[in-house]
Amino acid sequence: MGLGYKKLENGINKFRCVNGTKNAQEMMRSIRIHDAYTARILDEVWEEDGSWDALYKRKAKSGLDEVSLAHFQAAACYRQSNFLAAYNHQLTSYNAFLRVFLEMTRWGVHTLFAISKDLSEIALRADMQLRAAGAPTGKMEEATRAINQGFSMCMTDREPVLNQSRKWGTYHMANLLFGLYLRLHAYNLCVSMIRAIRASELPPLEAFPMSDQVTFRFYRGMLSFRSEKYHAAKEDLLFALEHCHRSAYSNKTRILIYLAPMLMMEGRMPHSRILRRYPVIKALYGDIAQAAKAGNIGRFAALMAEKEQQLMDLGVFLAVEHVHKIAVRQLLYKVYLIDGKPSRISFERFAQGFTAAGLPMDVAGVECVLVDMVFVGYIKGYLAHEHGMAVLSKQVPFPPITSCPAPTSLSNGI
Amino acid sequence: MAPLSSLGNGIPAYAAQVNGTNVALLSARISATGDDVFMDAQRPLSGAGAVTRGISDMNPFENTNGYYVPPQTAVPWRSARADQAPLYSAVHPYKKPKTAVPVKGPTPAALNKQITAGLNEAKLNAKAKLKVTKAPEWPVSLQNFVERSFEACSLAMRKPLEKQLQQIIASATNNNKMDTIDWDARPLPKACDKVKTSSTAAVKRPVKNAVAFVGASNSFADFDSAERKERRLLRFQQEAEAAKKAADENTALLIPPTPNTNDVREWDVDTIVGTCAKLEKSYLRLTSAPDPSQVRPLSVLHKTLDLIKRKWLEDSNYTYICDQLKSMRQDLTVQRITNEFTVEVYELHARIALETNDLGEYNQCQTQLKGLYAMGLKGHAMEFLAYRMLYSLYTRNKADIIAALKTMAPEEKRDPAVRHALNVRAAMATGNYHAYFQLYLSAPNMGGYLMDNFADRERCIALQKMCKAFRFKLSLSAITSELSFDDEEACVKFLTGLNITATHEGEHLATIDMKAAYPFAIAAMQKYNKVDIKGQIY
Numbered sequence: 001m002g003l004g005y006k007k008l009e010n011g012i013n014k015f016r017c018v019n020g021t022k023n024a025q026e027m028m029r030s031i032r033i034h035d036a037y038t039a040r041i042l043d044e045v046w047e048e049d050g051s052w053d054a055l056y057k058r059k060a061k062s063g064l065d066e067v068s069l070a071h072f073q074a075a076a077c078y079r080q081s082n083f084l085a086a087y088n089h090q091l092t093s094y095n096a097f098l099r100v101f102l103e104m105t106r107w108g109v110h111t112l113f114a115i116s117k118d119l120s121e122i123a124l125r126a127d128m129q130l131r132a133a134g135a136p137t138g139k140m141e142e143a144t145r146a147i148n149q150g151f152s153m154c155m156t157d158r159e160p161v162l163n164q165s166r167k168w169g170t171y172h173m174a175n176l177l178f179g180l181y182l183r184l185h186a187y188n189l190c191v192s193m194i195r196a197i198r199a200s201e202l203p204p205l206e207a208f209p210m211s212d213q214v215t216f217r218f219y220r221g222m223l224s225f226r227s228e229k230y231h232a233a234k235e236d237l238l239f240a241l242e243h244c245h246r247s248a249y250s251n252k253t254r255i256l257i258y259l260a261p262m263l264m265m266e267g268r269m270p271h272s273r274i275l276r277r278y279p280v281i282k283a284l285y286g287d288i289a290q291a292a293k294a295g296n297i298g299r300f301a302a303l304m305a306e307k308e309q310q311l312m313d314l315g316v317f318l319a320v321e322h323v324h325k326i327a328v329r330q331l332l333y334k335v336y337l338i339d340g341k342p343s344r345i346s347f348e349r350f351a352q353g354f355t356a357a358g359l360p361m362d363v364a365g366v367e368c369v370l371v372d373m374v375f376v377g378y379i380k381g382y383l384a385h386e387h388g389m390a391v392l393s394k395q396v397p398f399p400p401i402t403s404c405p406a407p408t409s410l411s412n413g414i
Numbered sequence: 415m416a417p418l419s420s421l422g423n424g425i426p427a428y429a430a431q432v433n434g435t436n437v438a439l440l441s442a443r444i445s446a447t448g449d450d451v452f453m454d455a456q457r458p459l460s461g462a463g464a465v466t467r468g469i470s471d472m473n474p475f476e477n478t479n480g481y482y483v484p485p486q487t488a489v490p491w492r493s494a495r496a497d498q499a500p501l502y503s504a505v506h507p508y509k510k511p512k513t514a515v516p517v518k519g520p521t522p523a524a525l526n527k528q529i530t531a532g533l534n535e536a537k538l539n540a541k542a543k544l545k546v547t548k549a550p551e552w553p554v555s556l557q558n559f560v561e562r563s564f565e566a567c568s569l570a571m572r573k574p575l576e577k578q579l580q581q582i583i584a585s586a587t588n589n590n591k592m593d594t595i596d597w598d599a600r601p602l603p604k605a606c607d608k609v610k611t612s613s614t615a616a617v618k619r620p621v622k623n624a625v626a627f628v629g630a631s632n633s634f635a636d637f638d639s640a641e642r643k644e645r646r647l648l649r650f651q652q653e654a655e656a657a658k659k660a661a662d663e664n665t666a667l668l669i670p671p672t673p674n675t676n677d678v679r680e681w682d683v684d685t686i687v688g689t690c691a692k693l694e695k696s697y698l699r700l701t702s703a704p705d706p707s708q709v710r711p712l713s714v715l716h717k718t719l720d721l722i723k724r725k726w727l728e729d730s731n732y733t734y735i736c737d738q739l740k741s742m743r744q745d746l747t748v749q750r751i752t753n754e755f756t757v758e759v760y761e762l763h764a765r766i767a768l769e770t771n772d773l774g775e776y777n778q779c780q781t782q783l784k785g786l787y788a789m790g791l792k793g794h795a796m797e798f799l800a801y802r803m804l805y806s807l808y809t810r811n812k813a814d815i816i817a818a819l820k821t822m823a824p825e826e827k828r829d830p831a832v833r834h835a836l837n838v839r840a841a842m843a844t845g846n847y848h849a850y851f852q853l854y855l856s857a858p859n860m861g862g863y864l865m866d867n868f869a870d871r872e873r874c875i876a877l878q879k880m881c882k883a884f885r886f887k888l889s890l891s892a893i894t895s896e897l898s899f900d901d902e903e904a905c906v907k908f909l910t911g912l913n914i915t916a917t918h919e920g921e922h923l924a925t926i927d928m929k930a931a932y933p934f935a936i937a938a939m940q941k942y943n944k945v946d947i948k949g950q951i952y
Contacts, residue, residue, distance in 0.1 A: 187813070228812065312820050321843055364896070368848030371876075374883035375845075382885035385892050 007044045008055060008072060011037075015068040019100070024107045028114045031071055031097075033090075033122070038075050045076065066096040071115075078122065087119075087126035087139050094119050094146055098153065101166075105159060109169030112154070116147045116176055124183075144180045151177055151193075155200050167202055171212040178219040190223055214240045218255055225258045226315055234262050256281050261319040267326055267401030269293050284310070285320070292323050295330030298358020326401060328369060329378040331357050333398045341397075347388045363388065377404045555597035556583070563602050568643075574650045578603035685750050687711055693718045697740035704748040712751055715742055719759060732770045739763040740775075743782075757786050757793035764798065768863045773805075780805065796829040797859050803835035804864040807842060815839065831858045838865070847876035851898040871942045873897045873908065878939060881932040890916050890924040912938045 011030070018027040029035050055069060070093035077086035097115055101108050123143035130137045151173040157166035174193060181189045205213055221236030237259040244252050260270050260281055269289040275282040284307070291300040304311075304321070311317040335353040339345060347363045350370065354361040361369070370390055373379040378401065380393035552560075560579060567575045582603060586592045688709025695710065695718075710718065719742065726735050739759065746756050764779035780802055787795040799818075806814040819839075826832055834853060841849035850872055854865050876897055880888065890902050899905040902924070906916060914931040916924040 226816075312816075315816065317819065318816065318843065321840075324844055365846075365848050368846055368896075371879050371883040372845045375879040383883050384886075385884060385888050 005045075005055065007041045008069075011041045011072060012055075012065050012068045016062065016064045019064055022107045024110045027108075028110045031068065031093075031111055032114050033071075033075050033078055033118045038072065042072065042076055042079060045072075063096055063100045067093050067100060069093075070096060074118075074122065083122055083125040083129045084139075087122045087143075090115075090119050090122050091143070091146060094150075098146075098149060101150070101153060104166070105164040106166055106168050109154060109166055109172070112150050112169060113172055113176070116150055116173065119143050120147060120176065120180055140180065140184060144177065144184065147173070147177060147180065155197065155202070162203065168208070170197065170200075170202055171205070171208050171216050175212065175215040175219065178215075182219075187223070187226065190219070194220060194223070210243055211245070214243050214245075214251075218251070221255075222258050225262070225319065228318070230262050230265075230319070233258065237262070253278050253280050257284065257314060258316065258319075260285050261316050261323065264289055264292065265319065265322040265326065267404075284314075288320060288323065292327040293330060295327055295332075295334050296357055297324070297327045297331055297354070300324065300327045301359060325372070325376065325378070329373060329398070329401065332370075332373065332379065336392070336398060342392075343394065344389045344391045347390065350390070552583075553593050553597065556586075556592070559597040559600060559602075566602055570647050571650060574653070575603055686748060688714075688745060688749060690714065693721055694738060695741040695745070697737045697744060700744065700748070709748055710742075710745050711749070712755065715745060715751075715759075716755065718742060719755075719762070723762070726766060732766065732772070735766060736763075736770075736772065736775060739766070743779075752786060752789060752791070754792055757783065757791050760786065761793055761798070764801070765860060768801070768860045771863065771867070773808075773867070776801075777805065796826065797831050799826060800829070800831035800835040800859070800861060801864060803832070803839060804861055807835075807839055808864060808868045831861065834858055834861065842872070845875075845879070847872060847879070848896065851876075851896070854898055869898070870908070874912070874935060874938045874942060877912075878932070878935040881928045881935045884928045886928060887925045888928050890926060893926065 015027070015030055018030060030037055032038065070089045074086045074089035074093060077083070077089060094115055097111070101112055120140075120143055123139040126139045127137040130139070151170070154166045154169035154173050159165040159167075174197060177193060178190055181187070181193070205216065208216075217236040218240040221233045221240060224230075224233035224236065237255055241252060241255045241259060244255065256270075256274070256278055257280070264270070264285065269292065270281060270285060275286050288300065288303050288307070291297075291303055300323075304324075308317060311320055331353055332350060335350055336342075336345065339349065347366050347370065351361060351363050351366045354366060367383065367385070367388075370379065370383055374381065374383065377399065379390070380395070380397055380399060381391050383390050563575060563579060564572075583592075586595055686704055686706045686709060688704075688711045689706050690708055690710045691714055692710065693714065695708075718738070722735060722738050722742075725731070725738075739762065742759050743763065746752075746759060760779045760783050764776050764783065767773070767776035767779065780798060783793070783798050784802065787793060787798070799822075803815070803818055806818065819836075822832070827836060834857060838850065838853050841847070841853060851869075854862070854869055854872075857865050877893070880893070880896075890905060893899075893909075894902050894905040897905070897908075899908065906924075909916065909926065909931075912931075913934050914926060916926050918924050
């Protein structure tokens with residue numbers, strides 16, 4: 001028996017002891033793959049020295065011993081960059097932990113978070129390794145299913161004392177799962193998870209830690225955004241942006257990617273300060289916002305064509321497309337101003353405006369655009385088809401865009 | 415009109431299916447194309463000889479007149495008929511005679527003992543084959559017909575005659591034509607080699623039939639010459655032999671086809687190779703493991719596709735074509751054949767379904783095609799990509815649209831058909847109905863059929879906007895042109911459907927009061943809130 005065996009045994013014993021004292025922080029630390037504690041123990045253990053075999057042959061192991069032994073093995077394999085083996089050990093460790101977790105109360109959720117996060121990370125690496133080797137992947141899916149079990153054990157806990165309930169781990173686990181589901185492109189699972197959370201009897205979201213709230217509302221808002229429920233999406237994303245930790249720069253960028261187009265289609269273009277602070281947002285939307293504001297629909301169309309794939313990949317293309325209406329409104333407004341604010345403008349005149357903006361259109365097309373503008377309320381007045389004239393309202397022919405209902409609420413569903 | 419009961423040899427194979435719908439199909443086909451099939455019946459069973467060589471080296475369309483001669487149809491049909499008989503006799507429509515004793519027909523004095531024996535034997539045989547437990551009595555005219563046939567038949571031809579009579583009577587029974595057929599005027603079976611033009615039956619026959627049916631042989635002076643008789647005898651014997659042989663084999667191919675690994679991916683122990691040589695087969699949803707004898711192999715399916723294509727061009731009977739294509743798809747699926755032919759079948763069905771607006775079937779084909787193209791099989795991927803986009807626009811399946819947009823390669827976007835579908839999407843997304851209806855008129859391929867389905871929905875949306883924007887009145891002609899109606903009449907019909915009426919000012923100028931129409935346009939949108947598609951797969 002070498003030193004390694006002693007160290008390992010100590011580690012395993014410690015894990016068991018921590019369970020007795022219910023020290024959540026200590027337990028979490030002692031089970032993390034990347035923690036210095038695990039590294040220190042593993043420094044003394046060598047694959048060849050027989051410590052593993054000796055440990056295996058030991059007397060009957062408890063569930064806790066199984067968790068920590070598999071954890072150390074996973075960590076050892078991880079160090080050697082053998083992620084596939086590491087994944088298998090970590091999954092064993094995870095499943096053993098879930099059995100132990102059943103007996104735990106609220107204090108155990110932090111360990112669950114830690115071990116779930118490690119499992120998802122190792123699964124991701126294992127899949128990458130498998131893909132590189134040309135083998136079929138699927139470890140991520142498997143890990144996600146296992147983590148989903150941990151999530152349900154939190155959500156459906158029946159602990160009568162609410163303060164001690166594992167329910168307090170629900171949103172954290174949900175956020176972890178959102179990330180995994182999105183990575184697997186399983187949007188329907190995200191939606192069904194939100195539905196399950198809504199149906200369960202949980203404390204209100206506001207009672208949870210702010211970090212859980214922000215992350216959860218970001219994901220929920222993003223999913224609402226994808227299904228074009230812009231009103232709900234805006235509410236969630238604005239909350240996330242306002243309450244996001246001030247140093248969480250990249251998280252804020254991610255929120256803004258979805259929030260900016262929604263504000264743009266309501267006529268609120270991103271401020272130059274925002275664009276300066278978030279270069280990603282500037283690169284994505286800076287030019288588009290500028291073109292829309294100037295009513296330069298020719299440039300707007302060119303930019304949309306240029307950025308189409310990029311916007312499509314982010315899933316924001318359809319939202320940015322709605323900004324087109326703002327650009328058209330601005331162009332028509334410019335024609336109105338240039339002509340000295342007349343009370344009636346011919347379709348022909350507007351058509352000239354379109355030509356000037358670099359997107360020539362025939363009169364019938366212009367008429368159709370004007371119909372749309374009147375319909376959404378960007379222009380007050382009416383059209384006279386026989387005379388080919390738009391008769392504008394005397395008070396506010398072009399009401400401020402922000403006072404108009406969002407055009408998407410009137411869209412036909414595509 | 416040709417005598418329908420003589421169709422025995424010419425009835426296509428789908429009649430062989432013991433299936434209620436096929437009876438209807440069959441009778442519909444008979445009444446529709448009686449003359450054509452009648453001509454087939456006249457043709458000697460040239461295909462039957464070929465059966466023995468196996469179907470692979472035989473072209474089912476190889477005939478001079480352009481009429482289709484089903485190569486094996488007569489034989490399997492005949493063998494299957496015996497099983498059918500009880501089914502049909504159960505619903506036999508005629509009234510049972512009050513007396514169970516058959517009414518005896520007048521026995522001609524010239525009838526000798528042998529003929530009487532032959533007649534009784536034939537009757538017995540026919541009845542036994544039909545398995546009619548309580549046989550409806552034959553009309554007197556039929557009995558006469560049978561007697562006449564035996565009279566006109568030489569001894570050597572007795573056996574083929576029996577067979578043909580059985581067939582004629584069974585087909586009449588099955589089609590409930592027993593008492594509608596004019597048995598006196600009906601030409602005698604082909605086996606009757608002693609037929610004379612002077613016979614009473616021949617005199618009564620309509621001229622057209624006479625020419626078509628027996629005219630050719632009767633016109634020869636040497637009709638009864640020994641040489642001709644002998645040749646005929648030989649021919650009939652061969653024919654009977656071939657028929658018997660084919661019946662024994664019961665549609666199975668002589669050499670069971672071997673699977674081609676190029677055609678079948680993911681081969682495993684459950685993959686079967688069919689041995690059925692019938693070209694046509696009705697679709698029946700499988701409830702158990704497929705039986706290879708009921709499944710057509712690839713070589714047969716190739717011929718089936720040709721046949722179906724031709725039939726579609728001939729009489730566009732979608733119920734029949736859809737049934738056949740579904741059974742083909744099933745055969746391809748159970749044999750796991752995934753090659754360019756599979757693509758062809760699915761494309762054909764998808765196109766036909768589009769033409770007949772069967773969107774449920776279309777969607778099934780489209781879903782399969784998507785997978786087949788993804789495997790790298792050649793086909794019309796771009797054309798169907800465009801259809802898929804239009805279909806998603808119709809069903810407003812946003813997730814599908816986004817997914818399709820995301821995965822589309824730049825060269826796919828450049829394809830004219832796909833480009834068109836993308837423009838339609840953009841027009842709809844930006845609410846540009848003017849662009850939409852221009853694209854509607856210029857839809858490439860069969861996209862127009864798909865767009866027909868949601869043209870009215872888009873018209874309602876556009877009308878709603880126009881009501882608000884034009885506010886007071888708008889001429890009917892403006893709406894007609896803007897919403898791409900064929901003429902003002904169609905426009906009025908559409909508006910009337912929404913309870914919107916046009917008012918006439920002067921002689922020709924009809925206008926719509928847009929303000930009054932607005933509530934109706936809003937109300938019309940209600941029914942488009944949900945799209946319900948039969949057979950939709952998610």
